[in-house]
Amino acid sequence: MAFEHDCDTIERLIAERSERTLRPDEAVGVARAVASCESCKRFYAMHDEVVDLLPETRVDGASLLSDGFTDRLMAKLAAQRAETVPNRDADEPAESRDNMSGARRIARVPDDAPPTRTTIELPVTPSVRKDGPGTIRHMPRWRAVAAVAAVLLATLFGIRLLSESGSIGATTRCGNVMVRRASASTPAWEVLPDSPTLRTGDAVYVAADSVAELRLADDVTVQLADDCLATLRANAIEVACGTAIVRAADGRDASVATPFGRVTARGGETVVRVDRPFASTANGAAGGELVAWVRSGSAAWSREGSAAAATLNAGDARVVGSRGAATALSASEAALLAEDVERIGANPPAWSPNPVAALEGSLALALTDRTYPEAVTAAVSIAGRLGYADIVASAPDALAEPNTTYSAALASALVRTDTATRESRLTRLLVDGDESVRVVAAQALGAIGSPTAIDTLAHTARDERNDAGARLAATLAVAALDRPAPADAATLARQAEHAAAMRAIGKPRPGLTGDRDALAALATDASRSALDRLEAVAALEALCDPTTEPTLIRATTDPDPRVRDAATAALGNRRVFESELPGAARDALVARVHDRSVDEHSRRIAMNALAKRAFSNAELLPIIQDRSLPISVRAIAARALDKATIDGSQVDYLLASIEAERPATNVTPIITGLFSPATPRTTLLDRLEDRDPAVVEAAAKFLSRSLRNKTPWTTTEVERLSGVRLLASSRLARDYLRSTISRVAPKRALDLLLEEWPALEGLDERASVLVRLRRYEGDRTNRFFRTVLSSDADDLLRSSAALSLAMRGAPGRGVVGEISAIYSRLVQHDRVMALAATMFAARALLLIEPTLVVEDLRSVVLSGGPSAANAGRHLASALPAPELTRLLVDARHSRDPSVRYHVARLFQDFGFDPASAATIRDWFHTELDPWTRVLLANSLSMIDGEPLATVLREFAASNANHAQRKLAARCQIELFAELVGAAESRTLTRQQRARLTAALNTMAVPGRTSLRTHGVSENQSAWRHYSDVRSTRIRLLRAGLRSTCGRARAAAANASNGTPDASLLPILIRLLDDEASPVRAAALGAVDRVAPGLTDGYDISATGPARRAMVDRVRDRLSGSPSYVSPETRAVSLLDARK
Amino acid sequence: MTKWLWAAKLTQDEGILIQQALAGEELATRALVDRYSGQLASYLKGQTADDFVVEDLTQETFLRAFASLEKFDASRSFRGWLFGIANHVYVDYLRKRREKPAQSLSNDESLLTRIRGGSPDEAELDETQDKLSCLREALSQMNPEYQAVISARYLQEMPRHEIADLLGISEYNVKMRLYRAKKELVDRYERLRR
Known part of the structure; x- marks a missing residue:
């Protein structure tokens, strides 16, 4: 059977095989193409031959150079230097620098060295940078x-x-x-x-x-x-x-x-x-x-x-x-x-004792010199933030070159400053600006929210002479203020040239109605461009409205493949369609899966959609067995089945049918691997000897997954694995095999690791094996680590070995000296501790002799950079609380937000001295970065007597600034989500979780009303946060209701009373039959809150069969009462009853 | 090999050597020359077959590098910087050669081997040597950009980010250039093998 593919793509993937590991679907594509296409097969063979041969063409460079090359070169270099440095005194030797590891590090010379004359001419007055005042071009x-x-x-x-x-x-x-x-x-x-x-x-x-x-x-x-x-x-x-x-x-x-x-x-x-x-x-x-x-x-x-x-x-x-x-x-x-x-600022333009005047002067200067758009934009932004109305008023409407960033900054600055002309200027931006500027200007006018601004927006929206995009932006801005839309947004979206406008109306906004019908019409309007139809489909999906399903089904037959794919994918969106797949949608998707006229990618999308919509096993199995379907489509079906519960006979049947599928043997491990509990081990072991490294890698990977199979490994099988592990050409495959052996035969694995060590060549692989050896306690590995440490191996390996010993608390004699020497040498050149070797050495010393490294690690944390977070964690795990507090005091003044964030995170994760609560609170009030604020607030919550909600409320009330109130509100929402996540985390101690729970109880999830009060109603992301928080809370409650601890169940049931949610009903009803009466009482209250009358006749004091019968009656009542809950919930409840 | 491992290997003592070379220390300069002359010659050999030219280009690269050592950015790889200069030196050499096309082929053994066809030596070549000969020739026929990327990746085993630094292009472009270079190399090799 011919296999349709793009040879160029396959060749690219073949070429990339030597650079990276292909994804399973890519590997499948390559395997199929190589099997079916002569051209691809030839390229495959030639490519591998060339790549194998290329290292052979390498020559020893030194042998190419004639004898005395270095001497000749040195003589030439000396002559060259003499020409370029004529001023150096001949009798004065070059200055010696015995230590200079970075650009700013300077030489240290002995005390008795004579002072030497400088040999480099320096500018008396530093030259002014060419790229404007303090900005660097191309910077973010x-x-x-x-x-x-x-x-x-x-x-x-x-x-x-x-x-x-x-x-x-x-x-x-x-x-x-x-x-x-x-x-x-x-x-x-x-x-x-x-x-x-x-x-x-x-x-x-x-x-x-x-x-x-x-x-x-x-x-x-x-x-x-x-x-x-x-x-x-x-x-x-x-x-x-x-x-x-x-x-x-x-x-x-x-x-x-x-x-x-x-x-x-x-x-x-x-x-x-x-x-x-x-x-x-x-x-x-x-x-x-x-x-x-x-x-x-x-x-x-x-x-x-x-x-x-x-x-x-x-x-x-x-x-x-x-x-x-x-x-x-x-x-x-x-x-x-x-x-x-x-x-x-050694040479400020004019010294002024009045700082405000100085700042205004500098800002005005930046605005006068418009050579550098970034500087002008920054000046406008600063002036806006600080409320310098005069300066903002003097800012130009536009720069010489149209600049969207500038326009957005200007619009934002105009909102913040009260100038007489701001509304007229924003209106000009609204009408004349490009797509993004129009939106910003409209939102700015909406944020001003004055009657005249709203009138301006309404007028702009109604004025038919204006561009449809501007009118649409104005309409949406008015609607966001909960006022009647001045124009029909859907109609404007149809008129607007830019397709993004349609996406805009797809977002749920208060005050707009009729969008769904408009979008539905657009999505199936053949006279519109494909891009417009695509946007309309995306917008329909964003509406999350199940009634849009018929439209999406129609769109799956759109002439444009992109629209078809988008509609198909939308049909599989669980957020939109929570209910079971209806017949029409299923038929459409099944038809897409089997449609031979469309490409494999589209069929995969359809299969994914099918798999997501609760497709039953009975319907998945025929797809997996249908050999006429692309293998990747069948793999998706198999993966869906893997998640489902299938019985042993079905698995056996499937595996048998897949095994019978040769000659597509190369893809068999991929399919079989999906059935990890019952993967035929022999098949995979056979694959380890395949010539294709991708197959070997896949087989090794699936072998490690198949460990869930309880069948014990035979000695022969282990030996077979041991035999191939060093032969495997892929590093990844070797790692998988090592992992498998160490799990199925740990004792044998240690022997193998120690045996193979001398034969390993790659530094990274040796390092990886060294880490793996840490799992094996005992003198044997300790001796091995000491041997590596005292050998002349790479510093990375030596420091890793030292760390292993330090972690076991068995450093032994002389290790401190060895590791100190390695650390001193490494840190001389790696002050930021970005290299693993340095960090290993530092960690080892931290465990053995902390005084030697604490200051270095501390400076790394405070300097920010790539290793700051890592260094901080090691430091915090070793430092006592007062020392950590010292770190905090320095970090809060750091100008680098990432430093502040990392240090705040340390305090959250490792705790801190309760005596420093006041400092943290102060920091919290002055911190600008919202995420750092969340971490600080979280830390505060860990201290008894620090009601977090009060802190947040104080903050929200103490700042009149609109932006800060908004920040406080958002903080509260994000904080809640963060706290819920932390409370669920098993990494915290029980006491910490209890404190977090207490903090949660003091917080009320901000409702829509409070969100609006905080001024975030116009912020779409706030709504998203709101829904996230709510879903997280429900998740938490569900976990609590299913807890094995009776008190937790009772607490969760009580909390459910405060968060009524129908999806919790089945679990709450089950708790009506709980053995613990407090749980039953709490559950009764919660059920009554969600579905009044449902528990009529239920007696909390009943026991045994009588109580079960009452609960069954409640369930029956629920399943027969569509007004209470969704069909899905009823179904869950019925399933629950059967159990 | 991962980035940090490369960094770990290359930065060993290098900073000191560079700063000492900057201060005019002959021993440090010599140490740097010793450390990189072989690698540099090997890299240039991947681009030109003539050993004499390789030595000349290696020398010229070092002269240019030490003349502008102060411009070296310590945050970059010294090797990458050096090889970048070698690229410029090689391009300059090609430009000059175009201006003076009369070149001796006496040292280009692989090319001679191909031209001679039935030379007695060829009979003694085993299959692998013949393949290598074809591969070297295919390499020498490619344009300098592709030669550079292949040489850096497969002969010098440089990681992608270092090649990007060396050639002054993004890592994505390195990936694409590598693919195109390999495709062309495979095509040329295949034609020569037929």
Whole structure:
């Protein structure tokens, strides 16, 4: 029989086989094509031959190079360097750098090394970035916004202090600046007041997003930034960490004392940057470094107790390590430093003591210079968020190039600011904007919600001169406000050019009626384009209305295959059609499955739809046995059957018929594997020797699945598996086989793993085997791990072995030294701990000698990045609660939302010190990221006496801002879903679950009314959340009603009373016959609430057969009362009764 | 091999060597040359059959690389960066060769073997050697883009993301280019084998 396929696709899949594992359906397609098509078969053979041969063509590169190649090259390189670096003194050796793992890491040189002269020219004034103020091209929009915000904030905050004898007075303040008074009886950090007077000895802390300028004398100023901690002294300023930019008049000196020595600036401008001493080196010395850069004038660096000193002229930049003298910066490091200084705002356009004026000036500047759309968009967005009406008013209606993002930002900003022209401008956007802008503008006008805005929307909707899309957007916006729709949305959707409009009306919206009929007409209107019909079908599906079924059935015969497929798939949507498949729909789908004129993909869709709609076994079996059907279609039917309950004779019959199907042998394992409980093991073992690696892989996979088969494995079978595992060409297949052996013959598996270890070549496979060996406790594996650790194997394997030993608490002598050495070497280059080897080593040390790694892991968590979450989990599992709290205090100030999220997650998962509840609550109130807020609230709920709902309500009430109220409402909904999920989770302890349940009881699921009160009625996603929450709650209740614990059943039944739902009726009725009387009482109340009168005559005190008879009567009454429940529920109830 | 394993292998001590080479340390420069000269020559051999040309291109690649070492981004793979330079060097070489087409074929053994046809050596070749000879020839007939991607994937065993870095294209494009390259290679190989 000819097999229709696309040779190009098959060839692509064949080529991809060597790159990835094909999916089962792809493997089936390839197998069939190779079996039936000569061209594909030839390509298959040639491809494999070429891929096998390619490594053979590899030559030893070193042998290609003649003797002395390296020497000649080195001579040429030396000559090349001499040409390009003419300024270097011939007698001065190149600066030695013994440790530089990253762009910002600087050399450490011995204390006795002489100061060396810089050899790299640095710009005296950093060049202005070409791509606008603080934005980088091609960056995501939110980053552009964040970047502009950072620049604006940097120019915003500042302090001007006046020098007086013995004290320093400040004329104004703003920003995140803290001070700790030396004169206070109890020194504590406080926010700098508006008119501060600072004295010698006071410490100042300037947060990462702020800049403070101190005027130490009339002609000396110091600008502090970048998380800076400084102390005022009589004749200097001590900077513990952060950046200080010192500006002194000509002839004046200004000293900055740092942990790495003193920098004395002589006139001009000098930048001093001191790292935070997060990390500690192996010998316990503080890490970090000092960078000094003289932009103008000169400076000197010296260190007490050391002869090392350096003189820096304009343009020089030096760095001092924790124990080293000054060495020069590379050009790239200098460029980074210059960027930092520029970011701090060393040269703000105009210094202003009024921060609002400074910010407004910066925003206005960004709007005037419209060269960079991202910057203009960000400025408009910020101005809108901060409510700068004048600036928003001055923003242009459109940029030179049409920019949808800008228009959307402008519309959003106009909503937030009360300008006289905002409604007229939004109306212009509504009428003239493109599809997405129109929708935004309409929603914006709706959000304003003023009578004039609604009139404008209504007028726009009614005005037939306007574009149909604009009218439709206006109509939907009015309808969303629960007002009568000004125009017929369905008619407008038909007129609108864009098909997406139809999808819009498919969404359930209050105030719109008649959409279903309009969509039904559209879906079957042959005069419309196929795309329109497709959208209409999608919209009908989105309506979730079972009465649309006839239309969808008609659409399955649409001339366009896409429409047919969409309609077919919609018929299988369980959310739409909860009821049993009626005859017409079933006939349509069965016809599609058997229709030879359509392609295999479409038939698969039809089969999927059939399988989803409760297709009975009796109807599935003939499809599986029908060899004329594509194998993939039969596989779907088989999978559906696999989920169903079938008896042994049916399985035997099926397997026999499938086995008889040769020569399609290559696909047999795929089908047979679906019947995992009864897969014929011999067949699969035979497949392991197949030439096709895909078949071997599939067979290995299904063998591991077939373990559910209780028949014990014979020794012969185990040996057969052992024999093929190393021969299997696919790594995945070998893994499956190892897994199978370790489950069916654990003792033999250990022997095999240890035996095969020396023969394994791939690092990843060795690592995987090493992990597998962890399951086998005992001296034998301990000895093996120690051997690997002390061998010269890859660091990954050694650190993995060390971790294994540490996890067993059997590190043994010398292991700490070995693993410390590995860790020190690895972490030198992998400070973010992104590599598995480093993380393994860190975890091992954490278990054996935590003090060596805790600080490193902590800095990884606080720096964000790929390993932060992982490092945090390891750290949290090892740290006591007070230490975790210390982490929290640092993390809440992080500018990186992902850092805050990860740390909040740690507290949720690992618990924290109850004494820090106040901190968490504060953090909760200031946190902007909703998911982090959810985690924090969840953590709060773990502490007794912290009623979560109260916290949320307080939050919702305390913020007048519309957006924040909305956030609070959404938080509440998301939080509820999260809590329900957590309460169901078995990973929590019983006590934690009990607390969560208590927290849940204090929360009421926000109803539609409260949602609307919170201002989220226009938000479609809120409705989705609502339904999700409700379904989750029902799920939880159902689980509780079926609990084996009587108290839980009673509690769940009581809770069902508060959440009446007909789908719970069958279970509640069953509980009327419960042995525990409290359960019966609770169930009785719940049933009465859902279906009053159903339990008439039921006596709660009855026992035995009498009670069962009463319950049967209740059931009978239910099944004969269609008004109570759906047919499905009645059916479930009847089934229940039979059981 | 997974990304992190590649990263683990390649970043070992590399950062130190690069920074020391930047500072003019001869030993570090030599260590980098020793580490990568063989791989580089092997990579270039996948694109040109002439051993002398391979050596010249290897040398030129290193000269260019060390001249612009400061531009190297530490977050990228050094090997990928180096091979990227080798690609440019090879393309420049091809351009120059087109301008001066008179080339000696004396060193192109596989091509000579094919041209000679019934040479006595051929009789001694076993089946595998003959296949390899055809495959090398098929490779040499392909355009440089395809040669580069095949060489990187199958001779240097680079992961896709590193090839993407090397060729300056997305991982998806690497996948598609690899497929097209293999398809062309299979076609050419098949024709030569007939």
